[in-house]
Amino acid sequence: MTRLVVMGVSGCGKSTVGALLAQRLGVAFLDADSLHPPANLAKMAGGVPLTDADRWPWLRLVGAALAAEPHGAVVACSALRRPYRDLLREAAPDLRFVHLVGTRAQLAARMSSRDGHFMPVSLLDTQLATLEPLAPDEPGVELDCTLDPGSLVGAALREVVAVTR
Template identity: 50%
Template structure:
């Protein structure tokens, strides 16, 4: 979780690979109206985000019902958004990626082919509520290479054994 361009997709893809779990990009759950709005530089509001979050929650439910763990990206900027996701019938935990706004702005400026314009970055940071007390998850700064961010996530989530088993199964 975290604002656009902080490294959610890179981290999630590598985490999913390290654990052998499926990965899904949360942006693919946005309805076309949300993508159109963001593409025009208009920030989403809570009403816009509600159906998107419900689709992600339903996806988590479906994966859990099938007996699968899943890694999914989602900005999940507010606690109440995370509450929606935690309502899934699964053990939902968050990895909040943290970086200075200037670092994220520079990453966003280099990114191509995404509907989220740099003009919306401030609205994302203004909306962001860090993980709070009682929320399951960890905070990780993205001040190191992606593989180290993933190693920190695995350790922080207590998934070292799973990662070792996955590595052993590959060799």
């Protein structure tokens, strides 16, 4: 069974890559943004960064959703800090991570080109400041988000999924 979180800051391609990975693996896909309470979405849309107090209940929902999928799942979730990822692993101990990374300029350009997304570019710097890359003992891989989605899916399948089977 495969359980993956495609993680990173806003604009890195989590939803696109996550949906493609889930399709290739034949497992459920969930965009963790869909589990945010309306208050969190309103805060971010208003340019106010979330606090840990805002994030913990949301992350518990994400972890429960991961654990509830009997055949595995891929979730697109920022999972910016190690403690957030630890909480997700408590719910799904076999969890692996695909961290999509890019430069601030690349991410800002991608965010600016999106229509109708709740996350403003003005919050990118707070996300980058909060981000803690995967530690060597965390199961996963870091990939360059500027690669095309198909290449990212291929790399994730080779680097993360193959070692979990």
